[in-house]
Amino acid sequence: MRILEWATIVVLICSICGCASLSPTEQRALSGGAIGSAAGLGAAAIIGAPLLVGVAAGAAAGAVGGVVVDEMQRR
Numbered sequence: 001m002r003i004l005e006w007a008t009i010v011v012l013i014c015s016i017c018g019c020a021s022l023s024p025t026e027q028r029a030l031s032g033g034a035i036g037s038a039a040g041l042g043a044a045a046i047i048g049a050p051l052l053v054g055v056a057a058g059a060a061a062g063a064v065g066g067v068v069v070d071e072m073q074r075r
Helices: 003-023 024-047 051-074
Strands: none
Touching: 024 051
16 A cells, blocks of 8 residues: 555656646646536536546647637737
């Protein structure tokens, strides 16, 4: 069990450090996708749709939304 805990900590640290070198557009697309996937999961659970479909649709919409917001703020 101790190995699993350390492996989880290492993976989390590496994933956080990997996001540090992203451009602002990439950061917005990533955060939009994460928020969208959570929203899609919740919506799919509420309406009884397949959860994977809700996550995929929400992630795609969120990523596109993040890029659009970035483009609007640049102008």
